[in-house]
Amino acid sequence: MRIEHHAFQPADLVAGHLALDLANTVTARDTQPRDWLDDYDALLRWARQSGHYARADLAKLEELANAEPAKAATALNRCKSLREALCAILYALAQDTPPAADDLATLDKARLAASSAARLVARKGRLLAEWSVERSGPDLIAHVVTAHAIDLLKDAQLDRLRICDGHDCGWVFIDSSKNGRRRWCDMATCGNVAKARRHQQRTSAAR
Numbered sequence: 001m002r003i004e005h006h007a008f009q010p011a012d013l014v015a016g017h018l019a020l021d022l023a024n025t026v027t028a029r030d031t032q033p034r035d036w037l038d039d040y041d042a043l044l045r046w047a048r049q050s051g052h053y054a055r056a057d058l059a060k061l062e063e064l065a066n067a068e069p070a071k072a073a074t075a076l077n078r079c080k081s082l083r084e085a086l087c088a089i090l091y092a093l094a095q096d097t098p099p100a101a102d103d104l105a106t107l108d109k110a111r112l113a114a115s116s117a118a119r120l121v122a123r124k125g126r127l128l129a130e131w132s133v134e135r136s137g138p139d140l141i142a143h144v145v146t147a148h149a150i151d152l153l154k155d156a157q158l159d160r161l162r163i164c165d166g167h168d169c170g171w172v173f174i175d176s177s178k179n180g181r182r183r184w185c186d187m188a189t190c191g192n193v194a195k196a197r198r199h200q201q202r203t204s205a206a207r
């Protein structure tokens with residue numbers, strides 16, 4: 001897979017779910033996939049954009065990565081294998097086929113690691129699992145994504161899991177539209193390109 005430097009923007013995180021947004025850090029899965037996580041710093045930038053992580057935690061992770069780059073690189077690789085397994089499972093489920101055993105095993109391993117790093121804390125009258133840099137180290141981002149992924153995969157919301165119809169995209173997303181017929185990850189990008197292409201085909205057919 002080609003690795004590409006990328007400046008993450010809000011338009012890159014449109015899946016409607018953290019775990020799907022991680023899967024979408026590879027783009028053009030339907031043609032020539034490009035991986036936007038070129039280093040641990042890219043993962044940090046993605047995490048910042050997601051809004052799911054405390055600034056203070058991300059700052060600590062950055063320090064950690066600078067102090068121990070080899071550990072950060074290994075954590076990034078673990079995060080990428082989680083991402084690929086997760087994406088394969090999401091594709092299978094979106095296409096109504098059973099996920100591969102290898103992918104389930106990878107996700108299960110990530111689930112166990114995330115769960116053993118979690119701590120139960122009382123917040124506003126209920127208990128929550130919480131992750132910290134102290135316990136998760138450079139795997140903090142992956143641990144939080146894993147917890148979100150497991151919640152989603154057990155949820156009925158999964159009926160609304162879709163793969164974008166756009167060319168050079170392959171992104172996954174949760175269709176939260178009223179009629180449940182959203183076809184594109186983002187109307188402003190894939191949707192418009194598809195519309196323009198259809199329009200062009202119509203006008204050239206008319207000619």
Ligand SMILES: [Zn+2]
Nearest residue numbers: 164169185190
């Ligand atoms: Zn798309």
